[in-house]
Amino acid sequence: MVSAPAQPPGAVHPEVALGDAGSVLRRIRESCQESRVDGGRELRFAAMGTACRWVTVGGPEAVRRFDQEALAWVAAFEAKYSRFLPDSWISRLNESAGGEAVASDPEIDRILALCHEMHFLTRGVFDPTALPLIRLWDWRRARVPTDAEIESARQRVGWRKVQRRPGAVRLAEPGMCLDLGGMGKEYAVDQVSLLARRHGLTGVLVDFGADLRVSGLPADGRPGWHLGLEDPAQPGRAWCGLAVRDAAVATSGDYHRGFTADGRRWGHILDPRTGRPVQNGCHAAHVVAPSCTQAGLLSTAALVLGPEEGLRLIESQPGAEGLLHGPTTRLSTRRFHELVAS
Secondary structure, eight states: OOOOOOSOOOOOOGGGOOSOHHHHHHHHHHTOEEEEETTEEEEEEEETTEEEEEEEESOHHHHHHHHHHHHHHHHHHHHHHOTTSTTSHHHHHHHTTTSOOEEOOHHHHHHHHHHHHHHHHTTTSSOTTOHHHHHHSOTTTTOOOOHHHHHHHHTTOOGGGEEEETTEEEEOSTTOOOOOTTTHHHHHHHHHHHHHHHTTOSEEEEEETTEEEEEEOOTTOOSSEEEEEEETTEEEEEEEEEEESSEEEEEEESSSSEEEETTEEEESOEETTTTEEOOSSOOEEEEEESSHHHHHHHHHHHHHHOHHHHHHHHHTSTTOEEEEEOSSOEEEOTTGGGGBOO
16 A cells, blocks of 8 residues: 655754755745635646646635745755755765765655655556656657667666665665656645645645645535546546545646657656556556545556556555546546546
8 A cells, every 4th residue: 555645744954954945935936826716715836847736725814824834845845856956955866876875864764665665566667766767768859769778778777776774865876866756746745735734724725737636625615626637639628527525636648748750659658667658558547546646656657557457556555546548448447437527
């Protein structure tokens, strides 16, 4: 069973609190836009390389305090874990690959323990060390790497090469890289949702890059939150809606990013076991689960595994339901239809 994050992180050790969270927070605040949505209050902003928003239901003062703390938490999280920021903890770890261990803190240890659990559960489909392969496949230049290049990159990939102990992490070989892009924003969704609960908000929807979690009730009086699921055949349009309460929804798909070369389309989701993009006929996976971290990991793993094995993985997790889009059919878990809004 995939564990849900337990609580928002507390203070970290000074030696691992890297990254300029202040400048990240200023950038995030400059992007903020506020509006009203169905009686609730929506705040949109850009963070972690994606479009973010939350819809809050509660008293003005509680919402204000939540905004302040949640925006600061998101900024600190990005400053610490973004591989695109040279002074982040993750960048420091990657630069040390093949050398000495880097100090960690309880939050880092907890996140990496979750990575280990999901790597085992998915039989290696989820691998946070796959960055050398991701960098090799340059979708902007639309170039297919050679077999030799793929094999060379694969030598620098492998979760088992990550050496962990409480308070320290080491990447065993030069050229290895850790990237939390496969679960980082989903983890952040869960933590921000828990912050909303701590601030006494009666309802909240947290959406980071279309992976989201809802708690409580919306402001319009409905008994749950209505969420649209994007149609991979018509991006930007929903093919159905879900009615959920106190749940998370995540979608993985290969239809937004990719390129065509030699008459073949290559999507952006890689199978780290082969070093190549997924080519199993599955175009998108939607998962509903108790936490966004769980939903995101399951949706990506199911997409890589393919319809039959992917559905078995989702069904093995208590409280999870899902649907996978094939070329001409949609396959779902036994109770997914109960969540579809009428």
